[in-house]
Amino acid sequence: MAIIAAIASIFVKPLASLAGLLFDEPREAFAHKREKDMQKHEAELEVYKKTEVERILAEIDEAKKDRDLERMKVFSEAVMKYKNEYAKLNMEMISAISNMQLDLRERTQEYVHSQTLKYIELQNTVLNQATNDFKKIENMFKKNDRAKDVLERSVEKRLVGLLETTETFIRDLSSDVIRLNKCSDEFIFNGSKTIDEVLRGRISTIQYNDVKQIDGPK
Amino acid sequence: MILKSELEELLSNLRKARSILVEEFVSENPDIFTAMFKYDNDNVVMNMYIDCYFITWLNYHLEVFSCFNAKSVSCRNWFLSCMSDLISKYLKGVNTDSHVYKRSEFAYTLLEKKKAAIMHIIKCSDSNKLKYNKLVYAVEKDKKLFEREIAKLKEEA
Numbered sequence: 016m017a018i019i020a021a022i023a024s025i026f027v028k029p030l031a032s033l034a035g036l037l038f039d040e041p042r043e044a045f046a047h048k049r050e051k052d053m054q055k056h057e058a059e060l061e062v063y064k065k066t067e068v069e070r071i072l073a074e075i076d077e078a079k080k081d082r083d084l085e086r087m088k089v090f091s092e093a094v095m096k097y098k099n100e101y102a103k104l105n106m107e108m109i110s111a112i113s114n115m116q117l118d119l120r121e122r123t124q125e126y127v128h129s130q131t132l133k134y135i136e137l138q139n140t141v142l143n144q145a146t147n148d149f150k151k152i153e154n155m156f157k158k159n160d161r162a163k164d165v166l167e168r169s170v171e172k173r174l175v176g177l178l179e180t181t182e183t184f185i186r187d188l189s190s191d192v193i194r195l196n197k198c199s200d201e202f203i204f205n206g207s208k209t210i211d212e213v214l215r216g217r218i219s220t221i222q223y224n225d226v227k228q229i230d231g232p233k
Numbered sequence: 234m235i236l237k238s239e240l241e242e243l244l245s246n247l248r249k250a251r252s253i254l255v256e257e258f259v260s261e262n263p264d265i266f267t268a269m270f271k272y273d274n275d276n277v278v279m280n281m282y283i284d285c286y287f288i289t290w291l292n293y294h295l296e297v298f299s300c301f302n303a304k305s306v307s308c309r310n311w312f313l314s315c316m317s318d319l320i321s322k323y324l325k326g327v328n329t330d331s332h333v334y335k336r337s338e339f340a341y342t343l344l345e346k347k348k349a350a351i352m353h354i355i356k357c358s359d360s361n362k363l364k365y366n367k368l369v370y371a372v373e374k375d376k377k378l379f380e381r382e383i384a385k386l387k388e389e390a
Contacts (some may be wrong), residue, residue, distance in 0.1 A: 043372075059384070066266065066296070108339060111343060112343070115343065118272040118346070118347075119350050119351070119354075122277075122351065122354055123354060125277045126277055126278070126281075126354050126358060128277075129276075129277045129278075130338050130358070130361055130365075133365060134365070135367075137365075137368060137369065139299065140372070141372055144372075144376060148379060152383075155383070155387065156386065159386070163390070165243065165382065166382060166383065166386065169375075169378070169379055171381055173372075173373075173375040173379070176371065176375070177372075180368050180371070183364075184354070184364065187361065187364065191357045192309065194353075194357065195353065195354055195357065198346070198350050198353050199350060201235060227357075229348070
């Protein structure tokens with residue numbers, strides 16, 4: 016048994032050293048190489064990661080720019096559209112206000128005309144009365160100068176009163192016309208203010224809606 | 234496309250406005266009839282008063298519409314187009330071709346301002362009527378005093 020063990024040891028030892036030569040040394044070299052490769056790969060991965068992050072950030076930036084550009088484009092289109100609408104609407108509103116002002120002036124004229132006719136009618140009635148009264152005085156008091164004088168003075172007084180009232184009427188009517196025309200001018204002035212308010216409100220609403228449409232629901 | 238519910242509500246509001254118009258005339262609303270008798274011999278002022286009444290009535294539609302919540306664009310356009318037709322049909326001094334009256338906010342303000350301006354003319358007319366009545370009174374008084382004077386002098390003679 017001991018002999019067999021001795022003979023086996025003679026064969027096994029050189030075989031073991033041969034296997035060591037054949038397998039152990041390349042395994043170490045392989046592990047070393049693998050470690051090197053791993054380091055290289057990690058370095059490459061790090062570079063790739065960095066480059067990729069930069070690329071994605073640049074793309075996001077670009078997309079943001081595109082979005083801003085699109086936003087600006089739609090916004091300026093909306094501004095142009097509503098500037099045109101503003102101009103058209105402004106013209107129509109001015110025309111509507113002018114028509115109304117014209118109508119108010121016509122009504123003022125109509126009013127002044129109707130009042131004047133009324134006064135002329137009354138004035139004619141008073142004048143006819145006065146003429147008849149003078150005739151009456153002449154017929155009834157031909158020989159009574161005192162009575163004639165008293166009555167004629169009374170009629171004259173009435174006519175003077177009428178003239179004074181007519182003057183007051185003309186003065187009042189003139190001030191009415193001035194007041195009404197002022198009111199009509201204020202109508203135009205306030206109308207222009209209304210146009211501004213309406214259009215400003217309308218345009219800000221529309222632009223807001225347009226921008227909201229681009230941004231989408233939040 | 235107008236929603237059926239919106240259309241029904243709009244038509245019901247228009248019907249309500251028409252019924253108010255009829256009701257006020259049938260029941261002889263003093264606000265209207267007082268003026269009708271007050272200015273019955275003054276056509277100019279009477280016409281102005283009628284216009285003022287119609288402005289109030291037309292603006293009632295716009296007031297109702299502003300409280301009406303569910304408004305689609307087509308429903309709004311349809312209603313304002315109807316209003317534009319009504320305004321041009323009932324009011325003088327309104328250019329029918331204009332699209333201005335299809336914008337409720339402007340139409341309402343403009344009509345209210347017009348009403349205020351017409352009421353101003355009516356107010357002037359009222360104050361002038363007082364002066365005119367005073368003048369008629371003075372003429373009648375002078376005439377009577379003159380007749381008395383004649384009678385007195387005739388007696389003396």
